[in-house]
Amino acid sequence: MALYENQNLKIYNSLTGEKELFTPITPGYVGMYVCGPTVYSNVHLGNCRTFISFDLVFRYLKHLGYKVRYVRNITDAGHLENDAETGEDRIAKKARLMEIEPMEVVQKYTVDFHDTLKKFNNLPPSIEPTATGHIIEQIEIIKTLIDKGFAYEANGSVYFDVLKYNQAHHYGILSKRKLEDLIANTRELDGQSDKKNPQDFALWKKAEPQHIMRWPSPWGTGFPGWHLECTAMSTKYLGDTFDIHGGGMDLKFPHHECEIAQGHATTGKAPVHYWMHANMLTLNGKKMAKSTGNNILPTEIFSGNNHVLSKAYAPSVARFFMLQATYGSVLDFSDEALMAAEKGFLKLMDAIALLPKLETKNTSSLDINAWKQSCYDAMNDDFNSPILIAKLFEAVKYINAIANNKASITETDKAALKETLHNFTFDVLGLEATEALNDNSKDRKRLENTIALLIELRNKARLDRDYAMSDKIRDALSDMDIQLKDAREGTTFSL
Template identity: 65%
Template sequence: MSLYKSNELKLYNSMTSEKEVFNSILDGRVGMYVCGPTVYSNVHLGNCRTFISFDMIYRYLRHLGYKVRYVRNITDAGHLTDDADQGEDKISKKARLEQIEPMEVVQRYTLDFHKVMQQFNSLPPSIEPTATGHIVEQIKIIEDILEKGFAYVVDGSVYFDVKKFNDDHQYGKLSGRNLEDMIANTRELAGQSEKKNPQDFALWKKASPEHIMRWPSPWGDGFPGWHLECTVMSSKYLGEQFDIHGGGMDLKFPHHECEIAQGEAAHGCSPVNYWLHANMLTLNGQKMSKSTGNSILPAELFSGDNDFMEKPFAPSVIRFFMMQAHYRSILDFSNDALVGAEKGFNRLIDALEIIEDLPVSDNSSVDVKAWKAKCYAAMNDDFNTPILIAELFDMIKSIHAIKDGKAQISKQDKDDLVSTFHAFFYDVLGLQTASSESNNADSEALNAAMQLIIDLRANARADRDFATSDKIRDDLAKAGIQLKDGVDGTTYSVK
């Protein structure tokens, strides 16, 4: 029997501000959408915390036996500099500053994002759609919303009519805002905007002549609104109504609020059953900010090349540190906190090394069954990883007592202890031992070295130096590395 049938999982639903028993729409299956990164710069640590939190949630749902379709998008167009309807597209702005194509920006920072998440041992989502790959679907849903009277066109742009929507729906219910209060508190001068009301948001923006990223539409050349992208991609791959929508706390308003409005306007139903939000990070007690210099990138943490930490910290130590706080709580990064987390992480590693060789007895003085139940109870209580980790540490005391002959454990209980400890350390918390991280680092180093060799061989072939080209290929083959030339370039495999 799947574990989800015997475990009552409760989630904190941001829509109701209460913990609710989780019941998936389809038995044994979960549809989960998480707002992904806007790929115009290196992924920052705050974003990493959100994605690591939902990776943990994804892992636990799978551990319980659910078949999870996890969709996390890549925003590669339409996200403006002020996160609303004004300003410049962040990717276009970066491309203009660096004098490169927007898709070069997208490629560079998508690869960076994937690399960092792999270093944090996060599982890839089931589907990772891009905004630019779904322009046709976005135009179609805008046409549907226009037809139903919840949007209007102004000079090539299309805006969602929030006031009209609010006549029969409730705009602001996720974030606890009241539209009348929002309108009353608005001080925008009449005629300053082409929108009917300041609260209206763009479904499609007309592209100015200098705007790089643009697509044809029934309303003229333009680009999609940021909020619309997620509505389209979530409904395409998960349906008009799905189980879980996640993201950072900062997305609750206006982004997720607008998603709800778009979904209800287009499909006539509330799109999501459970809204989950991860909280923010601070650095030394202050908000992380590039402008003030109070900011640090994951790579700078891994290398130690920063002004905040006394030494480098391994990705698993940083991930473990994040797991020590509940995903809905604010987490402060500091040197002392990471040093302390590293000590705790090493205690778990020591226990993993000891646990396999514990002596067994005919009887047990350690109640593994009760401990295991506490571990599941922690995770079933809105993924309470701090309590789970406390339970792991509590068992470490018993592990040392058994090792020292001060407690006993039967073979059956030992097997249950080992499998449970491993399941929560590796599969649920997503932690790795140093050897696992080293293997990943070795693999990255080999890929980089092989790419250099492949490039040198390509240069030799371009110069018609076939003797050198053949020697590289043959000597690598002797070393157990086979090169394969194809239409998309040269790849390698290790025998």
């Protein structure tokens, strides 16, 4: 029996604004699509948070026993500057500035994207399609939309008719916007005269002579609209209707709203059952932006070569920090927060390493089965990783209590605890032990040597009957969460 048969997973659905019991379209199988990067620059930390969030979802669904097809695309054409309808293609602009081919830009930053996510220990998706590899599918969808009266050609471009669609459906259903408000707030843009209505969006754009990336179509040489690409790739690999669609909160409108309209207009079906959106990451309380200098790249975190952080942090520490907040909440990135996360992360790893060495007894002080279910309950509540982490630290406290002879555990419960800790720490949260421990080994060795010296000074104070100094050293270490344990064999410590 698969684990999912005994667990009630609830997902916050952005479409309905409620947590809903997850029921896949096909029992035992899950289709999930997540909007991938536009590969024109190094992947930024906010993007990484989104992909780590959906890696958590992917990992937990797999842990529950579902067969998951996870599709995450690469946008390598059609995404114009400022997410606009006109202007330069982001990749083509970078190619012009670097004086290289657009596909060289794509290759360079796709490799960077993969390398960075690998450092964060993200699992690769099941399928990673590219927009340029699915031009034919996009053209076929456009033909269908024109035939059904939901799209029209104008001067070599093709637009989606939002007003026509809204007569039978609700354009704005995901973002909770009203079309009349959108019409009132629409800015006048260059090329707007080609559209019937200002809020119509491009399915295919005519390529001007200076536009580098271009393909033939029934409407002339051009390039696909950004919104259409995801509709073509998601439905090709997951079907007209699939289980989960994810992405960053900034994509909810207009990108995901347009995907819903295109999909529904093409097939007559709502394309997605559960819409999930990861929230933004701020840096020192402010929005990340290259223009203001309030920005940091993942590689700069790992190397320590930046003006924001006091030291380098291992990828697993940064991942652990991000998972200490729910995916739907705003998370502030700072040196102090990372330092605290590193401390907690190492405590967790220490406890996991200590567990196999513990002696067992005939009784257990903790109901392992109830604790184990509480870990599942946390993840079943819309992938609530911070609550799961709190539950893992209940186990850390228990392990340390056993080590200090203040609690006990049976051999059977020890095996169950070890397995559960491994499953949730490494398989579900995707943390890596050796990497962070190795990266922090020098600092850790210095700390251990310092504590050893203080223990030696304390032992001398005790021999000299200077109990005030002995207590002062013990209490000062305790205030720093460093616990000393006096035994016949000598004094040991735990962090």
